[in-house]
Structure formats: C-alpha cells, structure tokens
Amino acid sequence: MTSAWTSAPTVSATVAPPSGPPAVATRRRTAGPPPERGARHRRLAVALVAAPAVWLVAWTLMRVDGSRGPGWGWTAAHVAFLVASTTYAVAAVLLARTASGGPTPAPAVRLVVGAACTAAVAGAAAFVGQAAIDLYVGAHAATRDAMHDVYAPILAVPGVETWLFGVGPSLLFAGVFVLVLVAALRRRVPGAAAWLFGVGNLAQVAGRTLPPRFVALEGVGIGLEVLALGVAAAGAHDPRHGR
Template sequence: MDGFDGSRGPGLAWTVGHLFFLAALVLFVRIFGRLRTMAGGGVTATAGYAAGLAGALALAAQFTIDIVVGFLSADHGAMGPRFEAVKAIPWVEPVVYTVVPLLFYVGMVALVARLAVGRRVPWWSAALVLVQAVLPLVSKDLIPLGAALLLLAFVPLLRLRPEQPVAHAPVLR
C-alpha cells in the first residue's frame, strides 16, 4: 500500500509494512531451520542455512532502521538525509543494505534447490524461489508478486516431514 501516493514512507503503511516484514523474518528463521533438516544437513544445507540467517539479520537491521527513520521524519523528503547519515557509517551500507541482505535469498534458494536435487520438491519450486528473489531487485513494486510466487513454491514443502531428510547427493556434499 505504501507508495500508492508516489512516495514511500513515512506513515502508517510504511511502519506496518516493515513490521510485517520483521515478523516474516522471524518465521523464515524457523523455516530455514526446517529446510536444513529436511535437506539432511550436510555442507550445502548448512551453508544455505547460515547464509539465510546472516541475510535475515541484515534485513532485520535494515527494517528496524527504516522504521526509526520513518518515525523521526515528518515527510518523505526528510527521510533522505537520515538514511544518508546512517549509510555514511563505515560498513553499514554493505552489511545492512547491499551485500549481506542478499544472503537471505541465496540461502533460501540454496536450501530449496538442495531439496529439489534430492527430489523432495519439484524443480519448479526452486525456480520460483529464484524468480521471487530477483523480482524486488527489478522493482519494489513486484514484492507482492514475489510473495505470491514464494507461497506457490512452498506448497510442496507442506507435505514434507522434517524427520525424513533427503539422501545426500554426492555432488552437493
């Protein structure tokens, strides 16, 4: 909903949207743990899990900063200088905004791809996870489409039991 007026933040839609993203990240931490178990552990699944967690932490920091900047700013124009000040702090931009957040998507793709290689989920689940990861890079307006694709991609996971891990594929060990 935020952005329908031509600008993003601050305001109710900005804050609520970011709070929902934070709640989703908490759920994804649990999901990543289950995916790792379903994938049978191992190097690839553990690396995907670790990458996903690192990315989730970076995104949580980003969303928290976004919420605080929104609360401190009277309008969208006032947000820019505040974000610039935060990003001017050494290492903040790559750790919170550009590099480390991408690990969330890398981890998710790696975990679902591992399940697809082990034939626990169809190949298209991994393909949809990859597509939904790329969509926000094209435009933030595509986030709802990405969410729908992710929901569709995760449907086959509903039938999997964590206690039945996939056999390790020698190529991915």
C-alpha cells in the first residue's frame, strides 16, 4: 500500500491594478496675497495723488478769479480746498499705515508716525474750518472790501484766527512730510518722494511769504508735492505685505 503525499495546491495570486484613473501628483499652490491688498494700495494711490492735485486746482482757481473777492472763482476754489483738505487727512492715515508697515517698527518710530499723523489730520481739520469760514464770508459779502466786515466778528472769537488761519494749517504739510520721510527711511516708499515733497513744501511757503511777484513759487511747490506723492503712490509697499 502506497501512501501518496498530496501537496497543497499553490495558488498564484495576481494583484489587480487599482481601479480608477492613475493618481497624479499635484503641486500645492501657494496662497497669494489677500484680495484686499490691491484695494488698499489703490486707496492709498488715489488719496496721495488726488490730495495735492485738487489743492493745485484750488490754488489755480484763486489765481484766476478767486483773489478778486466774492464770485465763482472764490467759491469754486474754496470748495476745492475743502475736498483737498479732507483727502489729505485720508492720505495721512493711509500713509501712516504704510510708514509703520513691513518689519515691526521700533517704538520710537511708531511714536513719530502717530504724532505726525495726528498733526496732519489736525492741520487738515483746520484747513476745512478755514475754507468753511471763507465760503461763508464769500456768500455774505458783495465786494472784496465788504468781506473785512464779515470776517471781523468771526476772527474776534478767541483761537479762531490763531488756529484756523495760523498754526493749524501748517501742521498738515509738516505732518505729511514727516510721514513721507519716515516711510522713505524705512524703504516703504522711494526716497525721491521725501526730498521732492520737502523742496515743494519750502517753495510753497516761499511763494506765500515773499513779495507777490514770487507767488508762482507756491504753484511750483504744489506741483512738486503732486509729483512727490505720485512717486510715493507708485512705489509704496503694502502695509502688511512688504516686498
């Protein structure tokens, strides 16, 4: 009797390829800048360019007709001054964000930026008050000589002449200059913006204080400020996403 050794059958298992389309390696796309970045930069650019540009329009209207006293030139010029002053206040706030953006600034830098922004906004408010008074006087006086009688009781109010027609307005351009300077030193805007605005500011002051034959210097100064803030707008780094 013979015993047969039966070996277990060997089963060759073949692994079927996975069903479905082959896996394709995909590269994760890095997230781009937030969508509001472009909007912030556009607001900054519009405010920086519009503020001195409208100011130049107002100054031109005063030279063309406003200096004669009440009339269309006086009214149009001071409405433009109102718009320009308000836009300068907005520009100062946005410029302060730009100047303090990027790498975390030192406490001293933040203090200077905050003080300059406050001064600029306060100066813009003084200009708004001045323009509002000028519009009121222009609407209630028939001639240039009659304007003095309308101005007199208003300027007699303590602080009005000193603040609205003296110290206050000068703070606007001083504050904006400091903001542009800090932004340039921190490489948030091109350096040319700072010296262009500084030279423009000096020319503007010279045109207002020198004899009337030098009045064109004021227009040249405002034009340089338009150029300066245009350069700043074109090269401004985003406050939160510096290049």
